[in-house]
Amino acid sequence: MEPALRELWAESRDLLGLPSSSLDAAAAAAVPRVDLPPTPLAFLRDHVSPGRPLLVSAAATRHWPAVSLWPTASYLTDALRSTAVSLHLTPDGRADALASHPRRPGGPGPSRCFASAHVRRVDFPTAVRLIRASDPAAGLVAYAQQQDDCLRGEYAAVAGDVDAHVPWASEALGCLPEAVNLWIGNAHSVTSFHKDHYDNIYVVVSGEKHFLLLPPTEHHRLYVREYPAARYVAAEQDSEGEHQLRLKLEMEEPERIVPWSSVDPCPASPEEMAVQASSFPLYFDGPAPMRCTVRAGEMLYLPSMWFHHVSQSPGSNGLTIAVNYWYDMQFDIKYAYFNFLRSLDIDGCSSGKAGALEGDLEEKKD
Amino acid sequence: MEPALRELWAESRDLLGLPSSSLDAAAAAAVPRVDLPPTPLAFLRDHVSPGRPLLVSAAATRHWPAVSLWPTASYLTDALRSTAVSLHLTPDGRADALASHPRRPGGPGPSRCFASAHVRRVDFPTAVRLIRASDPAAGLVAYAQQQDDCLRGEYAAVAGDVDAHVPWASEALGCLPEAVNLWIGNAHSVTSFHKDHYDNIYVVVSGEKHFLLLPPTEHHRLYVREYPAARYVAAEQDSEGEHQLRLKLEMEEPERIVPWSSVDPCPASPEEMAVQASSFPLYFDGPAPMRCTVRAGEMLYLPSMWFHHVSQSPGSNGLTIAVNYWYDMQFDIKYAYFNFLRSLDIDGCSSGKAGALEGDLEEKKD
Numbered sequence: 001m002e003p004a005l006r007e008l009w010a011e012s013r014d015l016l017g018l019p020s021s022s023l024d025a026a027a028a029a030a031v032p033r034v035d036l037p038p039t040p041l042a043f044l045r046d047h048v049s050p051g052r053p054l055l056v057s058a059a060a061t062r063h064w065p066a067v068s069l070w071p072t073a074s075y076l077t078d079a080l081r082s083t084a085v086s087l088h089l090t091p092d093g094r095a096d097a098l099a100s101h102p103r104r105p106g107g108p109g110p111s112r113c114f115a116s117a118h119v120r121r122v123d124f125p126t127a128v129r130l131i132r133a134s135d136p137a138a139g140l141v142a143y144a145q146q147q148d149d150c151l152r153g154e155y156a157a158v159a160g161d162v163d164a165h166v167p168w169a170s171e172a173l174g175c176l177p178e179a180v181n182l183w184i185g186n187a188h189s190v191t192s193f194h195k196d197h198y199d200n201i202y203v204v205v206s207g208e209k210h211f212l213l214l215p216p217t218e219h220h221r222l223y224v225r226e227y228p229a230a231r232y233v234a235a236e237q238d239s240e241g242e243h244q245l246r247l248k249l250e251m252e253e254p255e256r257i258v259p260w261s262s263v264d265p266c267p268a269s270p271e272e273m274a275v276q277a278s279s280f281p282l283y284f285d286g287p288a289p290m291r292c293t294v295r296a297g298e299m300l301y302l303p304s305m306w307f308h309h310v311s312q313s314p315g316s317n318g319l320t321i322a323v324n325y326w327y328d329m330q331f332d333i334k335y336a337y338f339n340f341l342r343s344l345d346i347d348g349c350s351s352g353k354a355g356a357l358e359g360d361l362e363e364k365k366d
Numbered sequence: 367m368e369p370a371l372r373e374l375w376a377e378s379r380d381l382l383g384l385p386s387s388s389l390d391a392a393a394a395a396a397v398p399r400v401d402l403p404p405t406p407l408a409f410l411r412d413h414v415s416p417g418r419p420l421l422v423s424a425a426a427t428r429h430w431p432a433v434s435l436w437p438t439a440s441y442l443t444d445a446l447r448s449t450a451v452s453l454h455l456t457p458d459g460r461a462d463a464l465a466s467h468p469r470r471p472g473g474p475g476p477s478r479c480f481a482s483a484h485v486r487r488v489d490f491p492t493a494v495r496l497i498r499a500s501d502p503a504a505g506l507v508a509y510a511q512q513q514d515d516c517l518r519g520e521y522a523a524v525a526g527d528v529d530a531h532v533p534w535a536s537e538a539l540g541c542l543p544e545a546v547n548l549w550i551g552n553a554h555s556v557t558s559f560h561k562d563h564y565d566n567i568y569v570v571v572s573g574e575k576h577f578l579l580l581p582p583t584e585h586h587r588l589y590v591r592e593y594p595a596a597r598y599v600a601a602e603q604d605s606e607g608e609h610q611l612r613l614k615l616e617m618e619e620p621e622r623i624v625p626w627s628s629v630d631p632c633p634a635s636p637e638e639m640a641v642q643a644s645s646f647p648l649y650f651d652g653p654a655p656m657r658c659t660v661r662a663g664e665m666l667y668l669p670s671m672w673f674h675h676v677s678q679s680p681g682s683n684g685l686t687i688a689v690n691y692w693y694d695m696q697f698d699i700k701y702a703y704f705n706f707l708r709s710l711d712i713d714g715c716s717s718g719k720a721g722a723l724e725g726d727l728e729e730k731k732d
Contacts, residue, residue: 004709012702041407045540049415050698174411217702332416336378336583337703343370 001346005220008341012217013287016052020287031055031213031292031300040171043301048172048199051303051334053213053290058297061203066161066323067297071206073317076158080124085154086146087127088117090232091247093134093141093188098227098260102249110228114258117143118232118247127184132318134188140245143189149179151323162323166201166299169327173199177325184321191310193222193261198326200302204294207320211300212265212309213290216338220346221282222261222307229256265289265309294322304329305338367712371586374707378583379653382418386653397421397579397658397666406537409667414538414565417669417700419579419656424663427569432527432689433663437572439683442524446490451520452512453493454483456598457613459500459507459554464593464626468615476594480624483509484598484613493550498684500554506611509555515545517689528689532567532665535693539565543691550687557676559588559627564692566668570660573686577666578631578675579656582704586712587648588673589628594621631655631675660688670695671704 010020018029033055038046047054061067069075088095095117101110122130130142151159165176178198195216202209214221228251235248263283267273277284289309294300296315302308312320329335379386384395399421404412413420427433435441454461461483467476488496496508517525531542544564561582568575580587594617601614629649633639643650655675660666662681668674678686695701 001710004706007709008702008706011705012699015697015699015702041410041538042540044407044410044415045538045696049410050696052698172407172411174408215699217699217706330411330416331381332418333378333381333581333583334700334703336374336381337700337707339377340370340374340583341703341706343373 001344005344005346008217009221009286012215016050016215018215018287018290029288029290031290033057035059037168037299040168043168044172047301048303051215051306053292053303053306054301055292055294056299056301058295060299061162061205061297064162064205066158066205069161070158070321071296071315071317077125077128079158080155083124083154083157084121085124085127085144086150087120087122087130088143088145089120089130089245089247090115090117090141090143091139092136093143093185093190094192095143095145095189096194097190097192098262098264099230099249101228102230102251112227112262113230113249113251114227114260115249116229116231118234118245119146128319131184131186134186136188140247141186141188143183143185145181145183145185145189147179147181149181151180151182155182162203162205166325169199169201169301169325173327173330175328178328179326181324181326182321183324184319185312186314186318186320187312189312189320190266191308193263193265193307193309195305195307196302196326197304197329199304199329200300201325201327202294202300202302203323203325204296204298205321205323206296206315206317208296208313208315209294209300209320209322210311210313211290211292211294211302213292213302214307216305216307216334217341218286218307219338219342220344221280221286222263223280223283224259224342225262226257226259228252229258261307266311305335367710371710371712374583375587375652378581382416382581384581384653384656395654395656397656399423401425403534403665406534409534410538413667414669417581417672419658419669419672420667421658421660422665422667424661426665427528427571427663430528430571432524432571435527436524436687437662437681437683443491443494445524446521449490449520449523450487451490451493451510452516453486453488453496454509454511455486455496455611455613456481456483456507456509457505458502459509459551459556460558461509461511461555462560463556463558464628464630465596465615467594468596468617478593478628479596479615479617480593480626481615482595482597484600484611485512494685497550497552500552502554506613507554508551510548510550511555513545513547515547517546517548521548528569528571532691535565535567535667535691539693539696541694544694545692547690547692548687549690550685551678552680552684552686553678555678555686556632557674559629559631559673559675561671561673562668562692563670563695565670565695566666567691567693568660568666568668569689569691570662570664571687571689572662572681572683574662574679574681575660575666575686575688576677576679577656577658577660577668579658579668580673582671582673582700583707584652584673585704585708586710587629587646587652589646589649590625590708591628592623592625594618595624627673632677671701 013020031053035057099115101113134141232247235246376386397419401423465481467479500507598613601612
């Protein structure tokens, strides 16, 4: 099976114009970049249908008031002074990511779990203060990233500063966005490898976003396994206020299982990298993911079902601000092929529950 | 593996809007039909990208001179009176199809081979006479079906009677047709299951074409195996002329191997049907192919890589006349997935050479 899989990876990379050589930063492919937005027909034909990412220059958003207004420190805090927003809090900036299982060390069961953020409703100026002060060294990282159409919900007061939809994408896809989200964080927030069932137009307004991208065909390289879900909760809160919040991880009750990629492509230490590289050779010994930095004003088309890992750099205002448009994907033959691929059991890379947890244990026993 | 494959078939049928129930004429799905040609964007989004066939009513070709001129018996023979055309001759109407291996019976080796027609250059009025007289009972079936852009080549004198391309398809696909072919036959010519690496717009001008269609995901149901190639040659020719031609099958030298579907969905006798049904259960026990009759003036969009089997009924002029436009397909992730699927070895359904020939022997031994 594995030779057939490697041939699939190589052929799909070849057809996508990606290098198939082994992991090497120099070999990482750039996302195709255009100065002007494509026509709807060219976008559909050359990007949506074949599932090929596209980066559009800042010319696409030059007319957005947000581009000049939002990076200014006071504009958003003024406009949203009395607005309550959902702030996602973690000790390390890794929401919706794998974390050490709180029952550990030494106990039976899986060593890792899938950890969701602690979500607090706070007024927007407090949110910005907490985001700017975010630091894993202090045990608290805040990220405004409610993915529930929040730009048109919590942030409706400033939604008019950006286009309500992306006209060439809406015409190509034949629909309006299902959700428009706002993302505000600093350099310490990282989004782990995952995929979405949406065609995504991701626009950076302040700072930069750094994407690692893998096509859906490379599913098995991400060692998607099933992890028990956990959630950060407030452990205590001292009298000085929320920025002194301490978080602890609690397993969800009743148990909930989440299939998630086991791979961390950017481990914090050489020791962690050594563990990752030996545990997940298909990722670390294989060809490099596509790399793409999206700068302020630029738009990334991220095709549905592509795996993406996202880190970010703040602008001079200390914030990374982005807006994304999720369009309903077309569930077509590509989706059926992907599900077939995913159902195939490759040694250690399947997503079966029992095998996954055993595999996870195995990995830690080594 | 087989359960995963069945799940793929069911899911892709579900997403394509095809029934997944077992073989049953009543359950056969109709191809979506529209009265007016789609816009390029809708065609690309709803048919090309997902790989979904489309039938367009005769309104699409009402402006073609060919629609009124070609069915008239004398028009084409007058216009092409002194034109030499390529006529494909077989004893039974099955060109590019499996036939009994000429070294049989009793000898070693495979029982069947892949037989190509004997091709003769004759003047067009002779071609029409031979096509009209075609009858397996007389041992000779003629089909004008040179697939080398022949409408713009041999038949250039009448190419202006149809559109040079299909405007909405050309705009959607971003190119002009790679080939435009003319097909003239009678009821005895049948095209066996195969696929093309082209997006195809198939237009009937006289008579009807009857398509059986299977999506590329159902590759294994067609038992594609490797067969040695053979060609019909003229065995003798008596003094009365070409219509007395006798054909015999000769193996190609040096040996050439052709992967081809082993399945005949419309065997001539109940005995043949019993052999087919027991040899190829994935086809005969599985869900029905999509069925589509294309009538004079109608256009069928046949997506690239779809398997199709074609039979035909003549118009009142005794001829089935059709034109097809082959557009270069986009080799994208769907193509990579298909090749991956095809590379998977399912019992008896793989296309490996040795296994294929053994499988073929096995089948005949039963």
